Amino acid sequence: xxARGATAATGGPGRLDPARPLVAARPRYGEKVIxxxxxxxxxxxxxxxxxxxxxxxxxxIDFFGEVSLRDFFxxxxxxPTQADPSFGVFRIVIGTLSTSLWALLFAVPIGxxxxxxxSEYAHPTVRKVTKPVLEVLAGIPTVALGLFAVTFLSPEIxxxxxxxxxxxxxxxLAAGLGIGLLLVPIIASIxxxxxxxxxxALREGAYGLGATKLKVATRVVFPAAISGxxxxxxxxxxxxxxxxxxxxxxxxxxxxxTFDPGxxxxxxxxxxxxxxxxxIATGTITYDTIFAVGALLFVMTLGMxxxxxxxxxxxxxxxx
Amino acid sequence: xxxxLWFALAASAIxxxxxxxxxxxxxxxxxxxxxxxxxxxxxxSSTVGPLSEAIAEQFNAENPDVKVTVGTSGTGGGFExxxxxxxxxSDASRPIEPDEEEACQAQGIGYDGIQVANDxxxxxxxxxxxxxxxxxxxxxxxxEPKSTIDSWSQxxxxxxxxxxxxxxxxxxxxxxxxxxxxxxxxxxxGAQRTSDVNDIGEDDNATVTGVSGxxxxxxxxxxxxxxxxxxxxxxxxxxxxxxxVAPAPATAQDGSYFxxxxxxxxxxxxxxxxxxxxxxxxxxxDNINAVAEQVGFIPMTDAQxxxxxxxxxxxxxxxxxxxxxx
Numbered sequence: 182x183x184a185r186g187a188t189a190a191t192g193g194p195g196r197l198d199p200a201r202p203l204v205a206a207r208p209r210y211g212e213k214v215i216x217x218x219x220x221x222x223x224x225x226x227x228x229x230x231x232x233x234x235x236x237x238x239x240x241x242i243d244f245f246g247e248v249s250l251r252d253f254f255x256x257x258x259x260x261p262t263q264a265d266p267s268f269g270v271f272r273i274v275i276g277t278l279s280t281s282l283w284a285l286l287f288a289v290p291i292g293x294x295x296x297x298x299x300s301e302y303a304h305p306t307v308r309k310v311t312k313p314v315l316e317v318l319a320g321i322p323t324v325a326l327g328l329f330a331v332t333f334l335s336p337e338i339x340x341x342x343x344x345x346x347x348x349x350x351x352x353x354l355a356a357g358l359g360i361g362l363l364l365v366p367i368i369a370s371i372x373x374x375x376x377x378x379x380x381x382a383l384r385e386g387a388y389g390l391g392a393t394k395l396k397v398a399t400r401v402v403f404p405a406a407i408s409g410x411x412x413x414x415x416x417x418x419x420x421x422x423x424x425x426x427x428x429x430x431x432x433x434x435x436x437x438x439t440f441d442p443g444x445x446x447x448x449x450x451x452x453x454x455x456x457x458x459x460x461i462a463t464g465t466i467t468y469d470t471i472f473a474v475g476a477l478l479f480v481m482t483l484g485m486x487x488x489x490x491x492x493x494x495x496x497x498x499x500x501x
Numbered sequence: 502x503x504x505x506l507w508f509a510l511a512a513s514a515i516x517x518x519x520x521x522x523x524x525x526x527x528x529x530x531x532x533x534x535x536x537x538x539x540x541x542x543x544x545x546s547s548t549v550g551p552l553s554e555a556i557a558e559q560f561n562a563e564n565p566d567v568k569v570t571v572g573t574s575g576t577g578g579g580f581e582x583x584x585x586x587x588x589x590x591s592d593a594s595r596p597i598e599p600d601e602e603e604a605c606q607a608q609g610i611g612y613d614g615i616q617v618a619n620d621x622x623x624x625x626x627x628x629x630x631x632x633x634x635x636x637x638x639x640x641x642x643x644x645e646p647k648s649t650i651d652s653w654s655q656x657x658x659x660x661x662x663x664x665x666x667x668x669x670x671x672x673x674x675x676x677x678x679x680x681x682x683x684x685x686x687x688x689x690x691g692a693q694r695t696s697d698v699n700d701i702g703e704d705d706n707a708t709v710t711g712v713s714g715x716x717x718x719x720x721x722x723x724x725x726x727x728x729x730x731x732x733x734x735x736x737x738x739x740x741x742x743x744x745x746v747a748p749a750p751a752t753a754q755d756g757s758y759f760x761x762x763x764x765x766x767x768x769x770x771x772x773x774x775x776x777x778x779x780x781x782x783x784x785x786x787d788n789i790n791a792v793a794e795q796v797g798f799i800p801m802t803d804a805q806x807x808x809x810x811x812x813x814x815x816x817x818x819x820x821x822x823x824x825x826x827x
Contacts, residue, residue, distance in 0.1 A: 258696065263691055264692040265689075348699050349668070434700035435700070
């Protein structure tokens, strides 16, 4: 090893023999194996995504063989497991959007302000302590957050605004705040990284022109980091839409098409979770419904990510 | 380096051998000891679940080598597993249904529904609610599919009047309680309104939490859950045509309470050939009435118990042959 290194050092780039191609003297099989392993790891994620799409596809096609698109994409009742089934999926789509909306209304301002503080104002030692703590918050198991939402947030909200809550202890706002707690560190951490990546010269230029610290943070750094910030918010939205345990525990289970924060709602994920933990026979309409809802959820998050990429491209400020 | 590696390999090999040997010893003990051992898989109704669990605990104290697992995936969910041959005993809060019977027949699984207790399905309301009694028609107007009633004041003929929004909590559609309630009250099994109803799945405690927290709350569950939470929730008396009757042991046993029902366990004939399962069920029936009262269930009358014991006897002798001993 050392001997080979020494020869490489003496033979500089100028002394390459053009007749001899730049290949190893001996074939390095070990390296080939490692390269193969790394490639396999990269391929696994692609295969997984493809496999998910394929596994969703067949039951979803079965589902639409029995239920028309018009019956599915409607505000009819959502009662797929009842004696007289009905499949108005918009009721649970709106349930999902409702909990996500309340989560984002809570998490976006707090997350962004925390990010501005961390990247622009916080003393390095404060930052050193705060950021890891914030990231620990992102690691709390969602089932713990769900219980926190039911046993703490929900009664607190009822105490503050008793008239709001229609079916205690389960309602959209309690679940939304629970999800919000999960989203704050995602938004804060990614936005903070984006703002810190803004070149120092921009800040210095602004200061040189006489800008205050607040102006530098809000008018220079924030717009410059907007692509990262938008990405963090969309990532948070995808997380909120896909979150299952918190809504399963805290949001109730009523297919209400409402954005009322005090109403019990059923989200798409909670429906899948609730139904799949019971016992359902394969091939039944209930079984296919789970996959149809799953496919719709997949399409929704895919759409969101596509929009996010568009937004990021449009607002991106490129520095050299 | 290599020497260390060899040492580690040798050490783990010795450990592995040791563990394997220990495992072998355990098996030998189980076989020669003569006491009962093995697994008993029970699943089904979340209403009957606590009863089976209590019995399983007592049985386990006497037979520590037997592992009894009691799941609560609902009566319907339980039968699905039972008829697929995945469980030995199915807890049920309603009799087996024709399509489930077919599934069992297809797998060649014989069974009998053995009554283990009585239940009075209880409609629970908030203690602050002044209403004490509802007729079946009034209940139906609240719970039937497409019902639009969302306040207590909209229920026709209800006395005394009560002006509070309804908050409804219902067990999931896998639940035998759901099947029974929808059948008896709404007149069609499995049909219930979905608007403004909280589907709490198999977690009856969520109904208690909900009803006790919402002034206009109403939900339904087994009598034992009401007994456990008497005070935090109030039981409605139900008028099935012969006046208001409250859920109680006596009214459930004689059937005068409109929503009274028998609770069952369904053992499979195959499982009964296994001595452990057979003993477990005998133990179940021998202790059921004492245990039922302890855990808040309504015990069987003497006549009911006798009938259950006869059923178990004939199921065992009918299929197994030779294992019948008092």
